[in-house]
Structure formats: C-alpha cells, structure tokens
Amino acid sequence: MDLAFAKGIKIKAFPILARAVQTELSHEVPFQAALSVGKKRFRRAVDRNRIKRLMREAWRVEKTALAKNWKPDAPQWAVVFIFVGNEIPSFSDCQHLIQRATKRLEMEMAAEK
C-alpha cells in the first residue's frame, strides 16, 4: 500500500481517486484492491461502511473485464481506491465511476506492457 502511494499512478474519477502500481503480490491473483473512506468527511461508521460496500460491489463487477485475459505469470497490480466526495453516492453512480477508473487502468496496463 505504501508503494502504491509512493510510486503508483494516479487515476482521477471524481469523487473517486485511485492509485495503482505493478508489483509482486503474495498470492497468484491479478489484483489486490483496497478501499478507503476518510473519517474526516464521514463521521459515522455506518456511512463509511456503506460507501466501501458500494465501491467493493462495483469493483467486483468491473474487474472481471480486466481479469479475463490474465495468466498466472502475468504482471500483478495493487490498487487503492479512495473516496473523496462529501455525499453518499448511489450504486449506479458508483459503478460508472469505477468503470471509468478501470478503463484508465486498462490503458495504463497496456502502456506498461
């Protein structure tokens, strides 16, 4: 995670900010993703959990497109999603945002090759 913040590429899809880096992961998987919602913006744990669950679900749906051509010895990616908005989004909004982010990520991965 520190590596992702230090060297990762920035992907903006306001109000979602993503950082991604190509690195060796501990398991044979294409991605490891982390989700973050700031405590300063959302004081109540209920709201933070809600946003993280929506982002998690959107990522689950969208990552399949990225992962379908992945082979066990291909490069692995660590991704961190940070929510920086001030209001709780609906699921459809959240899905569109993650979709934009994953498309950018796909381009970056192609460029990396």
Next chain:
RNA sequence: AAGCUCGGUUGACUCUGCCGCCUCACUUGUGGGGAGGAAAGUCCGGACAACAUAGGGAGCCACACUUUUUGAAAGGAAAGGCGCGUUCAACGGAACGUGACAGACAGUGCCACAGAGAUUUAAACCGCCGAUGGCCUUCGGGCACAGGCAAGGCUGAAAAGGUGAGGUAAGAGCUCACCAGCGCAAGGGUGACCUUGCGGCUUGGGCAAACCUUGUGGGUUGCAAGACCAUGUAAACUGGCGUUCGAAGGCGUCCCGCUUGAGUCAGAGGGUAGGUCGCGUCAGAUCAAUGGCAGAGCCCUUCGGGGAACAGAAUCCGGCUUACACCGUGUUUUGAA
C-alpha cells in the same frame, strides 16, 4: 395537530430468482449461522488476567431517609416517613408533583457588597424615652446632658424566635397564653418518625455539590491485561547508588512488618514492531464479513422517485446515561365541527 408523562417493540419492508462476502460442518458442492436497542458515550459494577507471597495502620475513592424485595455487585422496584412547591380547602387537613434526604449540639473555615450593626456580652444611623441623676424653672413644667431602650424605620439572601395580652419612663421571654424550635421522659411504630407531658428560653441562621465527622463498601491496573512462538540487537558506553553497616524489587502513595537478596536506576544509542492463543460463544475480526441486481406485493409521494430515524459488533455479561422511529395509555394547549 403539537408538547409532556408512562409503557411496549426481532426496532420496518415481505417473498422469489441470480451474483457475491465472513464463518462452521461434511468435503469441491451443498447445508447451518451472520449487527443493535441503544452495538454509542465509556459513566458504574462484575467475570477474567497480571502484579512471587501473609498481614496491620494511615491516606485516597465511592455511596448516604426507613422497611421490604430483586440482584453476584452496581443498580432497580414497591410501600412508608420527612422537607419543599402547587391546587383545593379554611386552620383538623387533603390531593398531586418533587427532593444527591446522614450529621451544622464533634471541630475548623466562609457569609462579598450594602448597612449603625453579620456571628459568642451583636449593633444606636433615623428613632423612642429620659422614671433615676444633672441643668433651668413663673414649680405647671422644660432641656435632651449623663444615661436607658432592640418596639418601629433603613440595608441585606439572612438582623438574635412569631402572634396577642400584661408590664414599663420607654422597652425587653421581663411575665403569661398559644405556636415554632431545643432538651428530657413516657407511649406508639420492625424502622425512618410520630403523639403526649415536663423543663428552661443567654434559643439566632445558612453553606458539608467547603474542609470534615459518622456509617457502609473498595488491593491496584487493565484484553493495547497477559501467555507462547518467530525475527532482530550492543552481555557494549557514560554517570548515580550498592553487595551483609544491604542497593533495588516485592500493589499507584506513606509508615510498620514480612520477604527476595547482587545488582539496579538514569542518560544517550542499537534493534524488533510479525504471528498464535486470550476471543471455545449457533456473528467472531488483527484493520476487520451482512452487499448488489431483477421481478411481484405493500406503504409514502412534491409523480421525478423513495422504503425510514438514531445508528455498525471487536473478550464477554449486568446496569446507567444520551440519540431516535412506530404503537398504545393518560394529560395540557391550539384549531375546526
């Protein structure tokens, strides 16, 4: 309709299908379980763990009407007593509400400002009187000098019992009656307390959410407790104290006692900062799982839609407090008929 009071709630969507998460069981696919009444605040009390091991005292902290009851404790419930407030009554009291409600006759302390006087012989500013003594006198009295007085005014949160009568120069518990308060006795009540009688009245009060006293209870620290495994380093350096005349530790503080007994404390510096258990719980995480989509039903709608409010378990229980929705009881206010 709104507010208040008390009580209740698996306390909010339901069903079907598909995809997905945590965990357990059998085994590769099924099946079981998967947030709250407050999970919150962390305000109390425990379980549990550590402090090698007995103990005593001081200190510290918490609580405080009585009886019964529930509970491991904290806390709760019922009934009663006393105080205060409101209303009704009309001097017998009654109803409702409310109270962190032991002690101010154990001691210490404080009561600013104002005011003449504020706490142990209280106080003479405006006043009242001036009987007694003094001065003057037309012998009727006058003066207000010595002095007497706490009844009235004033100040204040509070002014040394209250009301009435007698008494007096004027006054005063000075005397008496009743009332309040205090002490003693008797009786009633399990008890808090109440009733009656007697006594003297040199008998002021308030503040213990001031120190404190009395009674009761409490060893301290907390799961980041603690146990184990792994990784790594510096058994080095500087200074203090000390090895039987005893350092330092043994429960946060002090004293005594007991006990271990050669290291220990501080500084600067070097290193690690991962895991397992604790935490077994028909949720069980080491950074934390409960979600999404589609359809039908139901409800709300500002016809776009929406499915609430307060709010998310982190060792576990029992309370307290605070936040909030719905339902019901009682009550108050306002509006309409």
Next chain:
RNA sequence: GACCUGGUAGCUCAGCUGGUUAGAGCAUCUCACUUUUAAUGAGAGGGUCCUGGGUUCGAGUCCCAGCCGGGUCA
C-alpha cells in the same frame, strides 16, 4: 479497546480557597506625531466564560449530564 487532559475577546493565554467591574499581550477602529507609511503615544470597541440542568443569597470557579478538541498505552 482502555485511560488522561482541555474548551474564557478575532488569536495566544491569566483568572488562587465561589464575591463586588471577567483581565493581559497581539490584532481591529479612532486621534496625535509624519509629506505618507511603519514604529511610537493616547483612547475606544469587542465576551452565550463550549451547551443544558442543579447546589448556593450569589457559579467562569463546585456537582451531574452532554457536545467538541488534544494526548498516552501494544
């Protein structure tokens, strides 16, 4: 998770054992000085003492509950 600590003027802080009118420095405003500004001097304004109850004659201070910050412990 557990345990400490704080909240006072626009900012940083005092305010002792409850008492008379809540102060200090900086900042702001006005005036003076100066050609002007700064500095300096004089003066003025500015406070829900975090909020709500309670104790008391009287609360920034004492007690209870809440809100919002800061810190410590593996």
